[in-house]
Amino acid sequence: MFVLREVFGFGFDEVAAAAFRQLLVRARRHMEAGRPRFEAVRKEREELASRFFDALREGDVAGLQELLAADVSMVGDGGGKAPQLARAVIGAENVARLLAAVFPGWPGST
Structure with missing residues (x-):
């Protein structure tokens, strides 16, 4: 380039x-x-997903942050049906805070 x-x-x-x-x-x-980046055992995937959604439901920023890669970035595109993010959100702490704020009491928490 x-x-x-x-x-x-x-x-x-x-x-x-x-x-x-x-x-x-x-x-x-x-x-x-068709090569995955890494192999994950189904049980491990389900455990991680369960921990993620539990933390999301509880608004547990620290729990979400622990599950995210340190260099995670979140880019939002509403597809014309929802607002998009003005810019990418970068870093585990920032993404965790955003997720906890956007999805408080996610379905299943009540």
Whole structure:
């Protein structure tokens, strides 16, 4: 991308489009290969999901934060039916706080 911009003088929009296309091609290749990033035992997946939804229902920010990767990012797109996030929310603490605020008393808590 550096070469496109600095050597050949392409504009930022053109460089960004090229970078996005490359990311898309790589993602499609990865998905078509059918290789998961890691293997998880079904019982472990269910346990993690249960802990996540319990923490979400309880508004447990610390519990949510513990389950999220430190570098997690949350991007919201309402699909035209709900408001989207103005910008990405980055970091386990920030994402956990947002989830706890958006989903207080999530279904099943009463």
